[in-house]
Amino acid sequence: xxQPLTGQIVSEDTTGTLRVKTGFAEMMKGGVIMDVVTPxxxxxxxxxxxxxxxxxxxxxxxIRAVGGVARMADPTIVEAIINAVSIPVxxxxxxxxxxxxxxxxxxxxxxxxxxxxxxxxxEEHHVNKWNFAVPFVCGCRNLGEALRRIAEGAAMVRTKxxxxxxxxxxxxxxxxxxxDQIASIAGLRDEQLFAAAKExxxxxxxxxxxxxxxxxxxxxxxxxxxxTPADAALMMQLGCDGVFVGSGIFKSxxxxxxxxxxxxxxxxxxxxxxxxxxxxxxxEAMVGINIDTIPPSERMQERGW
Amino acid sequence: MVGALGAxxxxxxxxxDLADCDGLIIPGGESTAIxxxxxxxxxYDAIRAHHAQxxxxxxxxxxxxxxxxxIEGALPDQVPLGLMDVTIKRxxxxxxxxxxxxxxxFEGADGGEVRAVFIRAPRFAEWGANVKVLSTHNGEPVAxxxxxxxxxxxxxxxxxxxxxxKYFLENVVGTQVI
Numbered sequence: 398x399x400q401p402l403t404g405q406i407v408s409e410d411t412t413g414t415l416r417v418k419t420g421f422a423e424m425m426k427g428g429v430i431m432d433v434v435t436p437x438x439x440x441x442x443x444x445x446x447x448x449x450x451x452x453x454x455x456x457x458x459x460i461r462a463v464g465g466v467a468r469m470a471d472p473t474i475v476e477a478i479i480n481a482v483s484i485p486v487x488x489x490x491x492x493x494x495x496x497x498x499x500x501x502x503x504x505x506x507x508x509x510x511x512x513x514x515x516x517x518x519x520e521e522h523h524v525n526k527w528n529f530a531v532p533f534v535c536g537c538r539n540l541g542e543a544l545r546r547i548a549e550g551a552a553m554v555r556t557k558x559x560x561x562x563x564x565x566x567x568x569x570x571x572x573x574x575x576x577d578q579i580a581s582i583a584g585l586r587d588e589q590l591f592a593a594a595k596e597x598x599x600x601x602x603x604x605x606x607x608x609x610x611x612x613x614x615x616x617x618x619x620x621x622x623x624x625t626p627a628d629a630a631l632m633m634q635l636g637c638d639g640v641f642v643g644s645g646i647f648k649s650x651x652x653x654x655x656x657x658x659x660x661x662x663x664x665x666x667x668x669x670x671x672x673x674x675x676x677x678x679x680x681e682a683m684v685g686i687n688i689d690t691i692p693p694s695e696r697m698q699e700r701g702w
Numbered sequence: 703m704v705g706a707l708g709a710x711x712x713x714x715x716x717x718x719d720l721a722d723c724d725g726l727i728i729p730g731g732e733s734t735a736i737x738x739x740x741x742x743x744x745x746y747d748a749i750r751a752h753h754a755q756x757x758x759x760x761x762x763x764x765x766x767x768x769x770x771x772x773i774e775g776a777l778p779d780q781v782p783l784g785l786m787d788v789t790i791k792r793x794x795x796x797x798x799x800x801x802x803x804x805x806x807x808f809e810g811a812d813g814g815e816v817r818a819v820f821i822r823a824p825r826f827a828e829w830g831a832n833v834k835v836l837s838t839h840n841g842e843p844v845a846x847x848x849x850x851x852x853x854x855x856x857x858x859x860x861x862x863x864x865x866x867x868k869y870f871l872e873n874v875v876g877t878q879v880i
Contacts, residue, residue: 409804410802410803410804411802411803411804412799412800412801412802413799414802414803416803416819416860416861417801417802417803417819417821420819420821420857420860421798421801421821421822423730423860424730424731424732424763424764424821424857425731425732426731427731428731428732428735443734443777444738444777445738446734446735446738446739447732447735448731448732448735449732483734483775483777483792483793484732484734484735485732485797485798485822502799505797505799506797507797507798507799507822508798530799531798531799532798660735660738660739661739661742664715664739665715
């Protein structure tokens with residue numbers, strides 16, 4: 398298995414190295430990545446100071462409302478968004494659907510999100526992300542899930558939350574799970590790390606790396622339910638490196654203003670006066686869904702293994 | 703990284719954070735996003751004023767874009783600091799799939815080539831007579847120095863090699879590195 402953050406020996410120009418992939422994710426730290434479904438929305442996101450956009454056919458709230466099988470977006474939409482903005486463009490493939498990932502890489506997307514928001518294509522295997530030059534981000538609910546994705550080649554992770562709800566409670570649960578589990582293995586003795594690896598169902602080498610360095614080997618963003626500037630500040634204070642905002646912006650009353658406000662709150666997450674200022678008169682937030690009204694079978698976070 | 707070289711550091715988000723700085727590093731990231739926040743908090747004028755008083759500046763990738771006097775392919779409202787006599791082109795090597803790492807000689811860094819990580823990197827299109835080329839890739843400049851300004855198209859901060867940062871502290875800021 399490849400070690401995290403130790404680049405291969407490189408003497409000539411080499412693309413797709415682990416350092417090039419994880420380093421790109423590092424460049425987005427402290428920033429906001431916004432879901433967009435049209436070139437116009439992408440430009441609003443870029444103007445608001447997003448560090449990247451996620452090109453989609455539907456935002457998670459609409460995927461939830463429409464039901465049925467959710468797939469990779471039409472390449473026409475992805476290309477139109479790529480052509481509309483100068484910032485990086487991400488796109489989602491289904492869990493395990495490496496052919497969709499191949500298509501997205503060929504379109505020139507800068508990052509692929511192997512996402513539980515879409516209907517999984519494989520109930521046992523995720524994409525072998527080492528086979529791609531383009532970097533991947535994957536969802537996680539806890540440390541073991543994060544490390545399994547990193548072992549498969551993910552260059553970035555994001556806690557899942559519950560997409561399309563506008564309810565931050567699951568995002569909080571998952572971020573706390575990851576940070577608490579990192580803290581709990583940080584003090585373990587060598588022989589205990591083998592047991593911890595077994596319990597976390599994650600490769601020993603990665604578990605030992607996390608225990609030693611007291612952090613994940615890749616950038617970890619928060620996702621799934623962030624709808625307000627204060628939500629973004631909450632997640633940043635809980636230890637994430639940045640935030641994904643899905644339905645929260647373009648399902649709200651004044652998307653441009655809310656997008657700018659969430660960017661400012663993410664940068665100044667410890668400055669309550671700034672968060673108070675940007676939270677004023679944002680118009681209507683997305684309505685939101687209470688988690689206990691969603692049957693477990695319809696919870697997107699349960700997808701992925 | 704400069705902390706490991708003995709410098710004391712502070713995160714700069716607002717003009718007042720610059721008060722005691724001898725040098726400012728503008729790192730990689732999205733130049734559009736950084737520029738928006740700089741404009742919002744009045745950092746353009748503050749950085750220019752501190753630089754006029756002697757503060758050294760080091761920009762990597764997005765930071766190098768912001769130091770330039772002209773940006774090719776800029777958004778209408780994307781304005782550089784205009785301090786360095788260079789024209790720079792954004793995302794000039796292509797999208798992420800074309801991002802790469804390599805080894806390059808770097809004038810002023812002892813001990814052989816430095817590892818250079820180029821991520822959606824910019825390209826220096828033009829540079830003035832007083833701008834010194836410190837490193838090239840395929841014959842094109844990728845690290846430039848002009849007085850108290852250092853602009854690098856790649857990301858020395860993504861490696862464990864501190865020599866480019868040491869060069870900045872010793873030669874551009876002009877401090878003793880321990």
